[in-house]
Amino acid sequence: MEHPIRIMVPAAALLVGGVLAGCGEVEPLPEITQGARPTAAPPTAAPKATATAASDSSASSAPSAVAGASLGGPGTACALPVSFSLAEQWEPEAVKDPENPEFAALMRQGPATVRCEADAKPAGHVGYLRVWTAEGKGPAKATLEGFVKAEKGSSAAVYRETKAGALPATEVTYTVHNEVMEETKEERAFAVATPKGTVIVHLGGLDTAEHRAMLPAYELARTSLKLG
Secondary structure, eight states, X not given: OOBOOOOOOOHHHHHHHOEEETTTEEEOOOOOOOOOOOSSOOOOOOXXXXXXXXXXXXXXXXXXXXXXXXXXXXXXXXXXXXEEEEETTOEEEEBSOTTOGGGHXXXXXXXXXXXXXXXXXXXTOSOEEEEEEEOSOSOHHHHHHXXXXXXXXXXXXXEEEEEETTEEEEEEEEEEEETTTTEEEEEEEEEEEETTEEEEEEEOOSSHHHHHHTHHHHHHHHHHOEEO
């Protein structure tokens, strides 16, 4: 079933009243058995000439995710210009009515509109892998830059050219600062150009530890991606 995009909130807010879900709905935070968390941070910057190699090295040293459902193709939870494998136990759902102007602040980020989200809670993490699309046939990097700049509190963005499956892609790692909680957390995304516009796959997370723990699922999506 389709549903409005969920909103991630700081840890303190979770302790007070649960997680915001949908557009203003409130639901209690489910019990979660935490998954494995890596102890070392992935590299966030590299010399320009070796940025792609550093990204690939980071991915190969991370634990592998077990593939579960496919996402994006015919008969899957979300109709997308691309398809890829989701990590086992991640639950995907299409975002309901993403073009509704009443919810533009939630549905749009810069040039992109959110289309689908995969919930990591069943796999033991607090976060989402979200898929955004942007119209037009401009460079994927320019669209990705607009997407990152539109996220409030974003900084320290590092871009690198890489591959998503066999497709050329641009990837970014960056941080987002929450002024209320006085916390900064890591995020990352990759973008690919398709005949139907640019697709951005973004991984956030409740905090940096959750983000790093979910990186194998993100890498599975990136390495298995294909058109259609």
